[in-house]
Amino acid sequence: MALPVETFFLQPDAQGTLQSQIQQMIARGILSGRFQHGEKLPSTRKLAQHLGVSRITVTIAYTELLANDYLSSKGRSGYYVSENAPSPPAFSQAPDTQDAIDWTRAIGQRFSGGVTPRKPQDWSDYRYPFVYGQVDQSMFDHANWRLCALQALGQRDFTSMTSDYYDQDDPQLIEFILRHTLPRRGITAAPEQILITMGAQNALWLTAQVLLTQRRRAALEDPCYHALRDILVQSRCHVTPVRVDQDGLPPEAIPPDTDVIFTTPSHQCPTNATMPMSRRHRLLARAREIDALIVEDDYEFETSFLRPPSPALKSLDTEGRVIYVGSFSKSLFPGLRLGYLVGSEPFIREARALRASVLRHPPGHIQRTTSYFLSLGHYDALVRRMGSALHERRTKMEEGIAKFGLTIAGQGAHGGSSFWMRAPEGIDAKLLASRLRNRGVLIEPGQSFFGGEDKPQNFFRLGYSSIHPNRIVNGLQELAAEIEEMMPSGSIRR
Amino acid sequence: MALPVETFFLQPDAQGTLQSQIQQMIARGILSGRFQHGEKLPSTRKLAQHLGVSRITVTIAYTELLANDYLSSKGRSGYYVSENAPSPPAFSQAPDTQDAIDWTRAIGQRFSGGVTPRKPQDWSDYRYPFVYGQVDQSMFDHANWRLCALQALGQRDFTSMTSDYYDQDDPQLIEFILRHTLPRRGITAAPEQILITMGAQNALWLTAQVLLTQRRRAALEDPCYHALRDILVQSRCHVTPVRVDQDGLPPEAIPPDTDVIFTTPSHQCPTNATMPMSRRHRLLARAREIDALIVEDDYEFETSFLRPPSPALKSLDTEGRVIYVGSFSKSLFPGLRLGYLVGSEPFIREARALRASVLRHPPGHIQRTTSYFLSLGHYDALVRRMGSALHERRTKMEEGIAKFGLTIAGQGAHGGSSFWMRAPEGIDAKLLASRLRNRGVLIEPGQSFFGGEDKPQNFFRLGYSSIHPNRIVNGLQELAAEIEEMMPSGSIRR
Known part of the structure; x- marks a missing residue:
């Protein structure tokens, strides 16, 4: 590749002759790794013009660099970075500025250090990746996604792709969600009651910002989605964790001074409990009684394959009390970053204004492709295919779990894509997870899902959306063997 | 299209026989516009199975609906929504829930009502759209963008598209920006010093959140980018507007208790002033003196076509004092929503954690396509082509401005894509803009760019990135005619 002339700058305060400055600039570029072996330099004429120096100055500088073997020349075709030029050190070397800022003071608000664990980016390199929320390449309908993306890249959709929508969304996507996606959950809504978000994460974040302040109280499920706890901690509201049972969040345990209740009725995250209909009605009644709002995170309803999904809590809501969070990340793919909020118009108006300030709008091309x-019906087909693939895996999971005497702590009556597990007392799931890596097994330790001080140590989550079905049983065998090894000798399980 | 069986729900608390409930459910779907003329219903067998009722119940309900002409049947091929079925009212009718929430109380923080004006979504329908920041279809390299998107949609890049990156970015994009984009601005940086954002808007927002609190002070240019003012107001810090002159922000006027200085040295927004090198050095010295950080918004450097751009302020910074905001929205297209932040590692770490909480990461597919x-060099070619197209338009603009006696208030020495204009005293630019719409002319009134109480009323911005060059002169003629009409009679300009 030719190095564009625009990347050449003389330092305004540099020392020495122009010629030596040019030499230094080029040598520095090579030594820092910016200019790579074989790359072509601008012609002497071009560089001279760009820098506002005489051509002879550049020619002399180039000749010097030739002699030093930084550059090579190929007859009339110009100058290149020599193959023999010194190699740069590793690219990520610190630049030679000295940071003089006291960042401890300069940073006004800290956001790092939350409870959300860093997940391994290289999960797909593991033999037994029981990770949650990633996509299995073999399940995704890549060909049709590509065709849709192509269509959305066409001239006819040029505006939808390139325009600044300001605070608006793609009207085609909004209409489809209103007419087809929401009715599956029993929800009717008007266009002003929906906002497209950058995934469910972004929907939850926007909701917390609009509804919560330092003087308000949020109730959330315990255990729960760790990123939600980080969002609420950052919003500085009071947070009450409410321990869930086998039916999810118990309405009676929600404190009366709660302003906003966060819940996952379809598949409680992470225990997978599905809230029965009677409890949904009681939860709504409880919210009415204490005048709280409910945020329903329906992140995983599409992977309900064992029984038809129950209607969403939002569909039972006649007062505008429920704010509904939907996502395409589980059913399409997480890298898409597309979800949506459904709620009363005054709420959506504020969430829209905040979204506009934070990022304007999710990219138009992605909205149109989706x-x-x-x-075109590909989504329905994909959901069906994923349902049967997950069903198959779940069967294998149940087989292996029974065979190796592992213990399920939660049950997903409607499917889902993970099991919530309990190791024997005394086993630290974090240590277990770290030891399992040596066996090529990835699991998610459960500690970070719990709030408060007294976190149970022996829970973990096994996702089965990304692991090949033929590896499931062997992976569970490795898991059981590791637990066995970690057990104190003389314990009941030899 | 066939209506998926999953969209059919019986209301759990509905009255009447099962058969009449099914009839009502379908009629309601048609009346509400969810089911449209000609759409196919699920077979009686499928629907019965889905709802858990007997097939004969569904058959009777369908037969009733046939008789009422809600449905039609086409022999053995099944049931369809009849072409004669009642038409739904306009789709956006309010759903029949009664909102019982006191949203004035329920909303904890308000974000609507900022100064950022709502721009017309239908700008491209106007004959003379002097709008800023939208893209001209004829300039964009649509074919190559499409090819790159296709490549990024390929199997090889599947992971980069579909994966949840958690808080990370596409390493390919990061490397390119480090090796090629930043060096053009004289900036060297390490991978840990850069974060991809959802456009410059998102970069500025993240920066404000990390650096500012209620106890800190930001200095910003006056006039300035209105969305920045909204961001700072939302962050609740103290804000000092500093009036710019023909060279941009005057360093001496920045109050000594300032914590963060926001500036646009390349093209001051909206006056287009380019800050001379000597002032850049003085600005850095002033920041050091009062121990303030500088946020350099380099939103438009790529459209510098009159002279080579000066190196960024960041390139002169040896202390980590400057945080640099870059954007691909102007040079690629605004709907892309892609920009980046460059700054010291402790700062980037916090911005990254906040971004992860707000939205995780910009979609992988878009990062890879870019x-x-x-x-592949398409970007460089595009920037060159845009430069000459903008140059041509600028020449036409200057012609027309001179010919019709309009007044430029600011000058963009290095190009840009707009003129900052001054109407005669006494002309209200908002009124002017609103009257011009009837002539098919869109301009941006300047009021919302100013802070404080005493906003000048007669400034406006003329963008020329989206208007066809052949329409420029006529558009300016309309503008001049409207100003003429608005002048009080007997004024100096007849």
């Missing part, structure tokens, strides 16, 4: 994928 | 577009 709209095609949904409306 | 990375291909950049690395």
Whole structure:
């Protein structure tokens, strides 16, 4: 590749002759790794013009660099970075500025250090990746997604792709969600009651910002999605964790001074409990009684394959009390970063204004591609295919769990894509997870899902959306063997 | 299209026989516009199975609906929504829930009502759209963008598209920006010093959140980018507007208790002033003196076509004092929503943690597509082509401005894509803009760019990135005619 002339700058305060400055600039570029072996330099004429120096100055500098073997020349075709030029040190070397800022003071608000664990980026290199929320390449309908993306890249959709929508969304996507996605959950809504978000994460974040302040109280499930706890901690509201049972969040345990209740009725995260209909009605009644709002995170309803999903809590809501969070990340793919909020218009108006300030709008091209994928029926087909693939894996999981005497702590009556597990007392799931890596097994230790001081140490989550079904049983065998090894000798399990 | 069986729900608390409930459910779907003329219903067998009722119940319900002409049947091929079925009212009718929430109380923080004006979504329908920041279809390299997107949609890049990156970015894009984009601005940085954002808007927002609190002070240019003012107001810090002159922000006027200085040295927004080198050095010295950080918004450097751009302020910074905001929105297209932050590692770490909480990461597919577009050289070619197209338009603008006696208030020495204009005293630019719409002319009134109480009323911005060059002169003629009409009679300009 030719090095564009625009990347050449003389330091305004540099020492020495122009010629030596040019030499230094080029040598520095090579030594720092910016200019790589074989790359072509601008012609002497071009560089001279760009820098506002005489051409002879550049020619002399180039000749010097030739002699030093930084550059090579190929007859009339110009100058290149020599193959023999010194190699740069590793690219990530610190630049030679001295940071003089006291960042401890300069940073006004800290956001790092939350409870959300760093997940391994290289999960797919593990033999037994029981990770949650990633996608299995073999399940995804890549060909049709590609066709839809192509269609959305066409001239006809040029505006939808390139325009600044300001605070608006793709009307095609909104209409499809209103007409087809929400009705599956029993929800009717008007266009002003929906906002497209950068995934469910972004929907939860926007909701917390709009509804919560330092003087308000949020109730959330315990255990729960760790990123939600980080969001609420950052919003500085009071947070009450409410321990869930086998039916999810118990309405009676929600404190009366709660302003906003966060819940996952379809598949409680992470225990997978599905809230029965009677409890949904009681939860709504409780919210009415204490005048709280409910945020329903329906992040995983599409992977309900064992029984038809129950209607969403939002569909039972006649007062505008429920704010509904939907996501395409589980059913399409997480890298898509597309979800949505459904709620009363005054709420959506504020969430929209905040979204506009934070990021304006999710990219138009992605919204339009998704709209095609949904409306051409590929999404329905994908959800069906994923349902049967997950069903198969779940069967294998149940087989292996029974065979190796592992213990399920939660049950997903409607499917889902993970099991919530309990190791024997005394086993630290974090240590277990770290030891399992040596066996090529990835699991998610459960500690970070719990709030408060007294976190149970022996829970963990096994996702089965990304692991090949033929590896499930062997992976569970490794898991059981590791637990066995960690057990104190003389314990009941030899 | 066939209506998926999953969209059919019986209301758990509905009255009447099962058969009449099914009839009502379908009629309601048709009346509400969810089911449209000609759409196919699920077979009686499928629907019965889904609802858990007997097939004969569904058959009777369908037969009733046939008789009422809600449905039609086409022999053995099944049931369809009849072409004669009642038409739904306009789709956006309010759902029949009664909102019982006191949203004035329920909303904890308000974000609507900022100064950022709502821009017309239908700008491209106007004959003379002097709008800023939208893209001209004829300039964009649509074919190559499409090829790059296709490549990024390929199997090889599947992971980069579909994965949850958690808090990370596409390493290919990061590397390209470090090796090629930043060096053009004289900046060297390490990978840990850069964060991809959802456009410059998102970069500025993240920066404000990390650096500012209620106890800190930001200095910003006056006039300035209105969305920045909204961001700072939302962050609740103290804000000092500093009036700019023909060279941009005057360093001496920055109050000594300032913590963060926001500036646009390349093209002051909206006056287009380019800060001379000597003032850049003085600005850095002033920041050091009062121990303030500088946020350099380099939103438009790529459209510098009159002279080579000066190196960024960041390139002169040896202390980590400058945080640099870059954007691909102006040079690629605004709907892309892609920009980046460059700064010291402790700062980037916090911005990254906050971004992860707010939205995780910009979609992987978009990062990878951009990375291909950049690395295959299409971006450089596009910038060159845009430069000459903007140059041509600028010449036409200058012609027309001179010919019709309009007044430029600011000058963009290095190009840009707009003029900052001054109407005669006494002309209200908002009124002018609103009257011009009837002539098919869109301009941006300047009021919202100013802070404080005493906003000048007669400034406006003329963008020329989206208007066809052949329409420029006529558009300016309309503008001049409207100003003429608005002048009080007997004024100096007849």
